[in-house]
Amino acid sequence: MKGKVSLFVPCFVDQLLPQVALDTVKVLRRIGYTVEFPEDQTCCGQPAFNTGYWDDARPCAERFVRVFRHADVVVCPSGSCTTMVRTFYADLLAASSLRDDAIALASRTFEFSEFLVKVAAITQVGATFPHSVTYHASCHGLRELHIHDEPLQLLRQVKGLNLIEMTRSQECCGFGGTFAAKFSDISAAMGTSKAESIAATGAEFVTATDPSCLMHLQGILGKRNASTRTIYLASILAQDGQTNASQARESLAKKSFAEAQP
Amino acid sequence: MSATAAQRFLQDAAVKSADLMHREVIRRGMDSYDAAHLKGRARIKDWEAARQRCQEIKREAINHLDRYLLQFEEKVAARGGHVFWAANSEEACAYVKNLATRLNVKTVVKSKSMVTEEIHLGTALEKAGIKVWETDFGEFIVQLREEGPYHIVTPAMHLLRGQIATLFQEKLGQKIESDDPAYLMAVARRVLREAFFSAEMGISGANFLVADAGVIAISTNEGNGRLCTSIPRIHVVVTGIEKVIPRLEDLAVLWPVLATSGTGQGITTYGTLIGGARQSGEADGPEEFHVVLVDNGRSQLLADPEQREVLHCIRCGACLNICPVFRHVGGHTYGTTYPGPIGSVLTPHLNGIKEFKHLSYASSLCGACTSVCPVKIDLHHHLLQNRRNATEAGATKASERLMFRAWRHAMLHPRIYALGGWSMRKALRIAYGLGLQGSILDPMRVWNRYRSPVPLPAESFRARWRRDRAAN
């Protein structure tokens, strides 16, 4: 066994996109890590922080630090939530008694793809995904965590995967958290531009390091009746080629966000 | 009741977001800029080193602002120039207006200056019966349309040639034979040339105030700025106090970086340096030289150590060009002198956080602006700080404050959080089951207006984890 990772599951993944976390666990286990999920966790505080309510975000951040204080290493299937801990906790908790713990925790908190490539030093995870895929460079991962190549390195090792580059891959998809609700017209327009870039690739799937981007894009793509579906990075890597075709299609339907409506 | 700035912004943003023609025009303009910018970057061996140096120069200037402003003033005054320090728009406009009326100025030719837009100098002069000609080609165009500049570097980038040809036909009283850009420029040249040679006063801005040499530096391409500062009898410079740089040699890196970020050029066609009125023995030049140093809220921003670096801005426009929000709503939607990321960061400081905080929220915080800023201003983090400042100033809605109070309570208590999540999923499932999706009662109607609904999972991750754990 390689060691233990503590899973940090973003609140919206926990409540709305559980498959993202399930596939993250699957991949981590497959490459030899024990995964523990501190069940006491709730939210890193990002929604309040981003909206300017730092006094409300602060106690959540402190709670988070306490919940994960014992962790050897923390892995999170989201660039934006990882950013919250790595980039913003030090400032947010500058006056807190937990400041030093926060800084120490930040140094061992990783986004999923950077954990695989930079910490575990693995790019080949034994995945099979015989489909065309295009990659959207989620903003937090790209510009706050400086994740440029890691997801691509992982995707290039996936058996059968045809990676197609999209133009303007680094342009924001338009989600931006509460921005999507407060400025929904602009958010949708940005999403539509992104959908056009995606459509131009002709890829069957689009993936990213942030499931929030993918949730927003699936909504936009679905409204346009686009053929491309979104799928989180770990969900691609979780495909191991051991299931038969119909099982694979079914599990794929669950993993892509374009499920049938309940 | 008239709409607030925030309400107007939302309305204009809604219209522009849906305007596919506008998006196409801007997209083409920005693609052109992107290509030129890449070429420009390739001419600089180490772009990151260049940004670092520019940041250092501006940081030194701003953090010793009094020293460098006084050095600049001393040199200008020693040559007979006049330096006037204006606390705000009113004082700046009054100075220029009084100067103009005292010297019997009937016509002013003006080269591009965002500060003059900020203080509404054109309006103040026209009220005093003085004719003001905007001579920058893009500014000339938007002046005829009676609108403000769309972009701080390319004021008319939202217009197609056909629209400009029609505009000239309507407003210039002459037959316009073609919409070819070269033809239209020639028309403007003829019209403005008369103005250059008859105006009594030329007004310019300044890209930089060089402290050790006591000169202003202006970066232009068209030559209109040159003519404004060569022919009329009086030259007035209107500039923000933050434009100062320590040394003449600093321009060796600032000029190429400004040009690269602004237009993709290696350097602008004209890098003009002016230290005063004409000296005896010179063939021509203005007889009087005035510099109006405008504060208008800048000294207040200076006092905020967290955001002081916002004053480092060299007004290149790169952040506007890369911003996906700007690309989708355009410059006019912001309703401010300065649009785009720098405008969103700066305007609450110049014009009040209560009225303009919405601009700091109208961003997905993607960080592209920060990544291109040639003086390394941490723009998107300043937007975050503005949001925090807004809530701390009590400028946000009470309902939102309460909502986050409740949210915090839930997040501090896992059982409440889990119950809250479960209830939300349940409520949505019921709503969808009742066919309320898309209706006024749809709790997710903001989402569902533009997107297909989020699929609802049967159980949360933690419930599944607990179930799996119990099974083993």
Add this chain to the structure above:
Amino acid sequence: MPQTDRAQSENPSREQILQRIRAGLRTPVKVEEPAATTSDRMIFEPIQNPLERFQQECIANLMECALTADSTASARHLADVLQSLPEGEIFVQDDPSLRRVVELAAPGRAIRWSSQGAPSEASQATVTLAEALIAQTGSILVTASCGGRGASVIAPCHIVYATIPQLVPDLATALGRASREQTLDHNSFACVISGSSRTADIEKILVQGAHGPRRLVVILQTER
């Protein structure tokens, strides 16, 4: 400069603004130390062959650059350029070397000299010397001593008569020298000119010849 009472009453805001600045700056900013100190060498590629670089940049800037061996050749080139222009007055910087070369090149041409004042609006061309040439950006540095301000911008064609020894490698050198020689104390104006006037304000399409010269010609003589 000490503030006189009269100046204080004319511009009371001056002292207020300075006070606000000083008060604001009492709180220092936090500065992260950079990874390495920057130096000029890191930012721009050093110029190996200034003459070659200058010529390349002139082409890119849409400027004309003609190499000539001596003043006779320069006069010939100047004659060619002037003949290609419409009839009409030209404006020339009043300098002995220019008097010589213009007399050779265009003996019958109507000339207004800079000693007579500003160029007239209808000038067909202006002819001036330069303070320096800059290889890095393909620029000419002119000052008020080079025939005044209008000399390099009023006419549709600006012709610069320069020599190779005037060529410096880069902006840093040119500006450094201007600083040391206090060029801007002796001249109210200077300008680094890097091409013909232009605009891209309509649809980002480049149009040459906006308000300034459409044509910028550099006659670059090997030696004076």
